[in-house]
Amino acid sequence: MSSKDMSVEKQMHEELKAEQRQALSTMNTRQKLGYFWYYYKVHVIVAAVVIAFAVMFVYQFATNKDYGFYAALINAQLTEANYETADEWAASFQEYAGIDPGEYLVGFDTSISVSDDTSSQYAVSNQEKMLAMLQIGVVHTIVADTETFEKYAQNEYFHDLTAILSEEEIRQYSPYFYYTDAAGFDMGDDDTFHTEAELTDPASLTIDHRDPSTMEKPVAVGIIVTRDNLIADAGYYDYLADNGVTYQGYPSEAVLGIPITYAEPEYALRFLSFIHLQ
Numbered sequence: 001m002s003s004k005d006m007s008v009e010k011q012m013h014e015e016l017k018a019e020q021r022q023a024l025s026t027m028n029t030r031q032k033l034g035y036f037w038y039y040y041k042v043h044v045i046v047a048a049v050v051i052a053f054a055v056m057f058v059y060q061f062a063t064n065k066d067y068g069f070y071a072a073l074i075n076a077q078l079t080e081a082n083y084e085t086a087d088e089w090a091a092s093f094q095e096y097a098g099i100d101p102g103e104y105l106v107g108f109d110t111s112i113s114v115s116d117d118t119s120s121q122y123a124v125s126n127q128e129k130m131l132a133m134l135q136i137g138v139v140h141t142i143v144a145d146t147e148t149f150e151k152y153a154q155n156e157y158f159h160d161l162t163a164i165l166s167e168e169e170i171r172q173y174s175p176y177f178y179y180t181d182a183a184g185f186d187m188g189d190d191d192t193f194h195t196e197a198e199l200t201d202p203a204s205l206t207i208d209h210r211d212p213s214t215m216e217k218p219v220a221v222g223i224i225v226t227r228d229n230l231i232a233d234a235g236y237y238d239y240l241a242d243n244g245v246t247y248q249g250y251p252s253e254a255v256l257g258i259p260i261t262y263a264e265p266e267y268a269l270r271f272l273s274f275i276h277l278q
Contacts (some may be wrong), residue, residue, distance in 0.1 A: 067138065068104030069097065069267040072130065074144040076110040076236035085234045086110050097270045110236065114148060137261035141268045143231060145240055146209065146252040149222060150202070153180040158221040158257040164265060173272065178222030178255045181207070181215040206249035223272065226253040230275040 086108035094106040117123045212218030225231045237254035245252040258268045
């Protein structure tokens with residue numbers, strides 16, 4: 001642009017500003033507001049949105065808290081009766097366990113549904129979410145149906161309870177122990193080629209996970225919470241019995257486990273007493 005063109009543009013700009021000042025000088029307050037909104041509403045809206053996002057970001061950053069305790073209830077069934085139960089548990093357990101609400105959150109997540117249905121993007125994303133959370137140690141307790149729980153157990157995601165419970169706790173909870181066979185942990189870890197005929201579908205096996213004598217290398221990785229405790233009373237896993245769901249030849253049950261990535265599972269052990277497991 002030439003200097004002449006720039007001079008003309010500057011002159012026009014000055015004349016426009018003068019006209020605006022003249023117009024505003026004859027308006028009352030209401031008219032001035034209307035004028036301003038007509039010419040600058042886009043700028044105002046954009047500025048408001050930017051400010052809102054900035055305030056929200058600062059608020060979230062300032063109030064962001066880690067989880068003092070986070071439990072994932074996988075494949076739990078929500079009903080009208082238990083819809084708010086998880087939130088009620090969170091508030092009660094936070095007080096029961098002495099977890100500082102000013103520093104930490106407590107959460108019971110009943111929204112996670114996983115399956116082997118690779119055609120469902122929702123199921124796949126939930127599976128990926130769970131694996132990522134387990135790997136970084138965000139999940140402190142898992143409750144799931146037998147089939148789901150056993151798949152995590154065979155991938156060595158859970159503590160051996162006899163290694164983290166006291167002798168008294170072992171005596172108390174051993175009637176509810178869920179066992180997995182550690183003989184299956186090493187399957188596929190070597191370089192041996194296996195044909196499809198040699199690979200056994202786990203669902204086709206008959207295994208009583210309450211009975212360690214039926215296993216080669218039994219490990220107590222879970223606690224069965226199907227009856228006589230708060231989880232059972234909430235009805236999250238009633239559908240298993242109602243629909244006659246079975247896995248490996250036995251009725252499917254609700255099982256609780258403590259992930260090995262939870263290095264100091266103090267609150268998970270307190271949760272066992274919180275749910276009144278007798």
